[in-house]
Amino acid sequence: MLSHLMTQLLRSFGIFFRTIRAFVTRRLVGIWARVRRMTNLSRQATRIAADCMQSAAALAKKPSGRSDY
Numbered sequence: 001m002l003s004h005l006m007t008q009l010l011r012s013f014g015i016f017f018r019t020i021r022a023f024v025t026r027r028l029v030g031i032w033a034r035v036r037r038m039t040n041l042s043r044q045a046t047r048i049a050a051d052c053m054q055s056a057a058a059l060a061k062k063p064s065g066r067s068d069y
Contacts, residue, residue, distance in 0.1 A: 037043060
């Protein structure tokens with residue numbers, strides 16, 4: 001009876017620690033992905049190019065009101 005109780009208790013601890021480990025691992029993987037995304041040069045270059053294209057399009061647009069002059 002006591003050994004069965006100990007076995008169940010140890011299994012419960014195992015499940016608890018696996019759950020905690022999975023939670024921490026998911027958080028670390030998410031942080032690592034965010035860091036890789038921020039330091040990805042091609043992604044940054046694409047973002048800068050898109051911003052430049054938007055500014056060029058805004059400059060080429062004709063004025064629509066008196067305040068635009």
